[in-house]
Amino acid sequence: MLVVGSASLNERNSVPRVAFTPHLKRHLDCPIQDVSGxxxxxxxxxxxxxxxxxxxxxxxxxxxxxxxxxxxxxxQVVQDRGKLSDAVLPASxxxxxxxxxxx
Numbered sequence: 001m002l003v004v005g006s007a008s009l010n011e012r013n014s015v016p017r018v019a020f021t022p023h024l025k026r027h028l029d030c031p032i033q034d035v036s037g038x039x040x041x042x043x044x045x046x047x048x049x050x051x052x053x054x055x056x057x058x059x060x061x062x063x064x065x066x067x068x069x070x071x072x073x074x075x076q077v078v079q080d081r082g083k084l085s086d087a088v089l090p091a092s093x094x095x096x097x098x099x100x101x102x103x
Contacts (some may be wrong), residue, residue: 003017003022014090016036016043016090016091016093017033018043018047018093018094020095020096021032021098024054028051029051035047040078040087041084044092069097070097070098072097073088074093075093
């Protein structure tokens with residue numbers, strides 16, 4: 001569960017909450033968003049409707065997660081990186097991060 005201070009990021013929500021790492025926030029305006037969706041694909045689609053530029057940072061040309069992007073739903077790594085069919089519950093917390101690589 002994502003925690004800020006002593007409160008859960010999604011303590012009072014009835015729709016999924018999507019948060020992004022500070023690394024992504026350096027490149028794009030991507031505040032925490034409360035959006036509807038029953039799958040990761042639906043939820044991200046609603047995020048991208050509000051912020052279309054974010055899509056190319058998260059997904060590739062085929063709509064799959066980019067190689068260096070990791071998404072957690074309720075502390076579990078997303079399993080379906082291609083179709084994004086992982087289930088999202090009304091109070092789910094989704095955390096999007098870019099994995100860092102290099103030497």
